[in-house]
Amino acid sequence: MGNYNWDWSIVSIYWKAFGSGILNSLFISASAIIIGSILGFILLYFMVFPKYKILKICLGWTVEILLAIPLLVLLVWIYYCMPILFNIKISALQTCIIAMSINLAPFVSETLRAGLDSIPKGYTEAGIALGIPKRKIVRNILIPQVFSEMLPALITQYITLFKLSSLASVIAVNEILHTANNIISETYRPLEVFTVVALIYIVIVIPISKLSRQFEIKDGLTKK
Amino acid sequence: MKTKSITAALLLFVSLLIFNSCNNTVDNSKSESTFEKIKREKVMNVGYVVYAPIVKKDPNSGQVSGHFVDAMKYIADEMGVKVIFHEADWSTFSAGLQSKRYDVCIAPTYSTIKRSLAVSFTEPIIYIGSSAIIKKSDVAKFKSLSDLNKKEVTIAVVQGEGNHEFAKRELPNATLKVLSTSNMVLPMVEVASKNADVALTDYYTAKKFIETNSNLTIISQEPFEVLPIGWSVRNDDIELINFLNNAIQYLESTGKMEKWEAQYDAHWIKQKIEYTTK
Amino acid sequence: MDLRKNEIGKIVGANLFKSFNTTPVLEDCSFSIRLGEITTIIGRSGCGKTTLLKCINGIETIDSGQLFIETQKGNIPFTEKKYKSNFGLVLQGGFLWRRKTILENITIAPLLLKHPKSETIDKAISLLKKFGIENKKNQYPENLSGGEQQRAAIARALIMEPKILLLDEITFSLDPFNKLDVLDTILKIKDEGFTVILVSHDISFSKKVSDSILYMNEGKILESISKNNFENSNGFGHDFLSLGV
Numbered sequence: 001m002g003n004y005n006w007d008w009s010i011v012s013i014y015w016k017a018f019g020s021g022i023l024n025s026l027f028i029s030a031s032a033i034i035i036g037s038i039l040g041f042i043l044l045y046f047m048v049f050p051k052y053k054i055l056k057i058c059l060g061w062t063v064e065i066l067l068a069i070p071l072l073v074l075l076v077w078i079y080y081c082m083p084i085l086f087n088i089k090i091s092a093l094q095t096c097i098i099a100m101s102i103n104l105a106p107f108v109s110e111t112l113r114a115g116l117d118s119i120p121k122g123y124t125e126a127g128i129a130l131g132i133p134k135r136k137i138v139r140n141i142l143i144p145q146v147f148s149e150m151l152p153a154l155i156t157q158y159i160t161l162f163k164l165s166s167l168a169s170v171i172a173v174n175e176i177l178h179t180a181n182n183i184i185s186e187t188y189r190p191l192e193v194f195t196v197v198a199l200i201y202i203v204i205v206i207p208i209s210k211l212s213r214q215f216e217i218k219d220g221l222t223k224k
Numbered sequence: 225m226k227t228k229s230i231t232a233a234l235l236l237f238v239s240l241l242i243f244n245s246c247n248n249t250v251d252n253s254k255s256e257s258t259f260e261k262i263k264r265e266k267v268m269n270v271g272y273v274v275y276a277p278i279v280k281k282d283p284n285s286g287q288v289s290g291h292f293v294d295a296m297k298y299i300a301d302e303m304g305v306k307v308i309f310h311e312a313d314w315s316t317f318s319a320g321l322q323s324k325r326y327d328v329c330i331a332p333t334y335s336t337i338k339r340s341l342a343v344s345f346t347e348p349i350i351y352i353g354s355s356a357i358i359k360k361s362d363v364a365k366f367k368s369l370s371d372l373n374k375k376e377v378t379i380a381v382v383q384g385e386g387n388h389e390f391a392k393r394e395l396p397n398a399t400l401k402v403l404s405t406s407n408m409v410l411p412m413v414e415v416a417s418k419n420a421d422v423a424l425t426d427y428y429t430a431k432k433f434i435e436t437n438s439n440l441t442i443i444s445q446e447p448f449e450v451l452p453i454g455w456s457v458r459n460d461d462i463e464l465i466n467f468l469n470n471a472i473q474y475l476e477s478t479g480k481m482e483k484w485e486a487q488y489d490a491h492w493i494k495q496k497i498e499y500t501t502k
Numbered sequence: 503m504d505l506r507k508n509e510i511g512k513i514v515g516a517n518l519f520k521s522f523n524t525t526p527v528l529e530d531c532s533f534s535i536r537l538g539e540i541t542t543i544i545g546r547s548g549c550g551k552t553t554l555l556k557c558i559n560g561i562e563t564i565d566s567g568q569l570f571i572e573t574q575k576g577n578i579p580f581t582e583k584k585y586k587s588n589f590g591l592v593l594q595g596g597f598l599w600r601r602k603t604i605l606e607n608i609t610i611a612p613l614l615l616k617h618p619k620s621e622t623i624d625k626a627i628s629l630l631k632k633f634g635i636e637n638k639k640n641q642y643p644e645n646l647s648g649g650e651q652q653r654a655a656i657a658r659a660l661i662m663e664p665k666i667l668l669l670d671e672i673t674f675s676l677d678p679f680n681k682l683d684v685l686d687t688i689l690k691i692k693d694e695g696f697t698v699i700l701v702s703h704d705i706s707f708s709k710k711v712s713d714s715i716l717y718m719n720e721g722k723i724l725e726s727i728s729k730n731n732f733e734n735s736n737g738f739g740h741d742f743l744s745l746g747v
Contacts, residue, residue: 005436005438007436013284014283014284016283016284017283017284020284020286076316076319079316079323079325080316080319080320080322080323080325081323083323083324083325084322084323084324089325120595120597122593122594122595122597123597123599125556125561125591125593125597126591126593126596126597126598126599126655126658127611128561129559129561129589129590129591129593129659130590130611130658130659130662131586131587131611131615131662132610132611132614132615136614140610140614141599141602141610144601145599145600145601148601149600149601169313169406170313170315170316170406171312171313171316172310172311172312172313174286179283181274181406181407182274182281182283183283184407184409185274185275185276185280185281185407185408185409186276186280186282186283187436188409188429188432188433188435188436189436190407190409190410190413191413
């Protein structure tokens with residue numbers, strides 16, 4: 001690429017488009033993170049305290065199936081197959097949020113469940129010895145403990161989800177990558193555009209990673 | 225009890241989220257055709273894929289334009305219906321048609337026989353040919369298409385695109401580098417970055433890319449594999465396709481299509497039709 | 503029925519059996535522990551000491567046998583609802599909850615059980631003061647020394663006002679200075695009329711602190727040795743006791 005003439009004017013010409021793409025990516029990711037985490041907690045709760053054994057089995061299978069389906073497949077399936085099979089049409093943006101939430105939920109539930117399983121039995125027994133009902137021990141003591149300890153792992157999942165939001169370009173959601181492709185189709189400057197996109201992801205992701213590290217240090221999990 | 229209430233509330237919220245913005249329900253009624261539905265609802269849903277200057281999208285404002293867009297707006301206006309444009313991707317635009325997200329797709333797709341098994345195309349509006357892009361330093365090595373049909377030659381193409389099919393059929397000895405992308409520019413980036421010897425893409429995109437990359441050139445000024453481009457509808461929408469064919473004929477014979485093309489500085493290959501009187 | 507402090511009576515276990523899956527842990531275990539005293543259960547690792555402690559406290563359920571508290575007013579059987587509330591348990595390692603401060607560790611149980619908040623906090627502060635760790639109330643457990651953690655764990659057990667305190671390996675991995683702190687704490691508790699049952703491998707500590715020692719082997723209590731006979735015991739536990747410095 002020695003003879004390539006870089007032209008960075010695309011940054012100033014299309015700053016608004018880049019900004020819009022960033023905001024959309026952040027909105028989609030934030031919505032999916034909140035909804036996906038809540039769904040993950042619900043999954044976890046009903047797996048730890050299933051009212052009926054059959055419920056635990058069904059939820060176990062649900063988690064396995066959702067973990068097996070790639071996000072891209074889920075996006076396309078919800079957006080294009082739902083209208084045909086169930087007569088339901090939702091917008092590309094809503095599809096994206098739903099698919100990403102469904103994709104995230106089992107990761108959240110499995111991460112927290114692994115954390116709960118790794119807690120020595122003594123922590124639960126200490127609560128039982130004090131007369132605290134088991135549900136309250138799990139809900140008020142163990143889950144907050146696990147959540148706090150698993151937060152760095154969860155943040156890593158959230159960062160991965162943010163990066164995966166670029167898959168939404170396949171259903172033409174105006175997130176960062178799709179916006180970049182539109183700019184390329186106008187300017188025929190893929191190298192400059194993809195460089196800007198890479199920098200955008202770096203600028204957004206690195207501070208979040210640093211924040212995650214701060215959580216670890218504050219929790220005393222890692223020495224400074 | 226509290227947990228149950230929270231769970232019920234969340235399920236209700238998710239259901240509302242799913243059902244709240246259902247814009248259109250898919251009409252499964254076999255008795256009403258798409259054309260009838262458009263006339264009844266006074267809305268025509270049109271899918272597009274960004275490909276300048278046929279369909280352009282201003283990245284800043286999101287405004288859609290281009291001569292196919294102008295033509296469709298004119299047709300909708302004449303019908304007395306509103307037109308809603310839905311953006312799609314090259315890899316999924318036909319799924320949007322089949323799942324009835326839109327009634328017609330103006331993505332500039334080659335009307336090949338194989339594709340006609342899945343969707344129906346209008347009569348050709350324009351014709352687009354292909355170009356082979358190489359590095360200027362390889363001009364002596366690649367003088368014609370037959371020079372590409374060698375195992376040591378790596379050719380970059382976009383998966384599923386017309387040039388991919390051409391390469392498989394006409395250049396079977398070459399090593400193909402098939403890119404799973406909807407970005408038509410990337411095969412040429414492969415050549416520019418020396419990951420491939422040749423890129424096959426449409427003539428217009430090639431010309432535009434070369435303007436920004438002085439170390440690349442095209443093998444021949446004349447495009448090869450010239451193919452028709454039409455709009456696509458679902459296979460059973462016979463009324464709609466007849467209507468659109470009539471509309472296209474009208475727009476071409478009145479010179480409107482040519483006028484819009486000129487507005488966007490597009491110079492597509494067209495069938496030349498002469499009109500005479502006796 | 504709740505026990506009072508300085509209650510006269512015994513904790514009695516008769517022919518207790520307990521298995522985990524098919525592995526027997528308690529096999530026809532019988533014992534009698536006097537209220538108001540410090541009793542230590544000693545024995546080899548795996549002989550069932552911790553399981554016995556957990557069965558006495560009610561965390562584990564016995565498979566068969568009789569377990570009750572005998573008092574002048576009558577017996578409190580294991581099956582009675584109020585049986586468990588007479589016991590406080592500190593497990594080996596303490597298991598203070600990592601994401602709660604020391605004060606939160608102590609107050610969380612009463613607060614979750616809807617006890618009045620201000621009263622709970624006052625009680626907690628008073629316990630912390632008694633054990634000399636009030637200045638650590640807003641610290642997390644990992645910032646306390648081993649001895650301080652054990653004392654905090656004991657305070658946590660005492661806030662529910664049990665009359666019988668069960669302590670499993672309370673001096674595990676503590677240095678001699680911390681052991682002394684714990685020893686003082688246990689003696690203080692006993693002076694207030696509590697019953698203390700210890701499980702320990704630390705023979706010299708056990709001899710210093712206990713009023714009686716029960717020797718356990720293979721799921722059975724084989725010998726009960728009173729304080730006067732620690733040095734000249736010649737029963738089953740003799741060899742074990744003589745290991746202590």
